[in-house]
Amino acid sequence: xxxxxxxxxxxxxxxxxxxxxxxxxxxxxxxxxxxxxxxxxxxxxxxxxxxxxxxxxxxxxxxxxxxxxxxxxxxxxxxxxxxxxxxxxxxxxxxxxxxxxxxxxxxxxxxxxxxxxxxxxxxxxxxxxxxxxxxxxxxxxxxxxxxxxxxxxxxxxxxxxxxxxxxxxxxxxxxxxxxxxxxx
Numbered sequence: 124x125x126x127x128x129x130x131x132x133x134x135x136x137x138x139x140x141x142x143x144x145x146x147x148x149x150x151x152x153x154x155x156x157x158x159x160x161x162x163x164x165x166x167x168x169x170x171x172x173x174x175x176x177x178x179x180x181x182x183x184x185x186x187x188x189x190x191x192x193x194x195x196x197x198x199x200x201x202x203x204x205x206x207x208x209x210x211x212x213x214x215x216x217x218x219x220x221x222x223x224x225x226x227x228x229x230x231x232x233x234x235x236x237x238x239x240x241x242x243x244x245x246x247x248x249x250x251x252x253x254x255x256x257x258x259x260x261x262x263x264x265x266x267x268x269x270x271x272x273x274x275x276x277x278x279x280x281x282x283x284x285x286x287x288x289x290x291x292x293x294x295x296x297x298x299x300x301x302x303x304x305x306x307x
Contacts, residue, residue: 136231139254140224148223151305159301166301170225170294171218173287178210180283181269184276202268209265222294228252229295236292239285245270 140148152163185203213221229236235243253262273281 136228136252139252140227141254145220145223149219152219152223152302154305155302162301163298164219166294166298167218167222170222170291173290173294174213174221174225175210177284177287178206178213180280180287182206182210184272184280185268188272188275202264205264206268209262222298224254225291226295226298229291230299233292233295236285236288239281241273241281245273 152160155163182203185199185206232243234240249263249266276284
């Protein structure tokens with residue numbers, strides 16, 4: 124993979140992958156047999172579904188919740204628009220690329236996902252692992268929305284997020300098992 128400036132590397136989760144990194148990963152995955160590629164595509168699909176489910180839950184909860192004391196209707200509508208824009212972008216990115224960009228981050232956070240450790244995700248700085256591009260500000264806004272609203276979710280809603288996060292982790296674990304013989 125391309126060398127990265129140390130200031131843009133998260134010690135636990137690595138760095139944001141650039142387009143060259145993704146192309147190299149795609150070439151390496153392309154070395155798998157047809158049967159293995161079919162299984163990998165199923166992993167990509169399941170991962171994409173879990174991501175989409177999380178975005179759908181976030182949209183629904185943002186639309187249904189009451190205004191906060193310090194929040195205007197326009198601010199809430201702005202958050203909903205940001206979530207909708209992010210959902211559209213996620214849906215437009217091929218599931219392969221979305222998975223390849225995220226799988227290392229999910230794997231790096233696996234212990235926290237397994238333990239449902241919300242504070243790990245809510246208290247961290249994500250600036251080193253977000254790709255610097257036209258979507259950076261929107262992704263940072265999405266992270267801020269999640270950080271602001273997570274504690275206001277019911278236990279059932281939080282459990283639903285963790286269930287989808289754990290499905291994403293299962294996908295990554297299966298992928299890592301399948302690709303252990305090629306150097307990713």
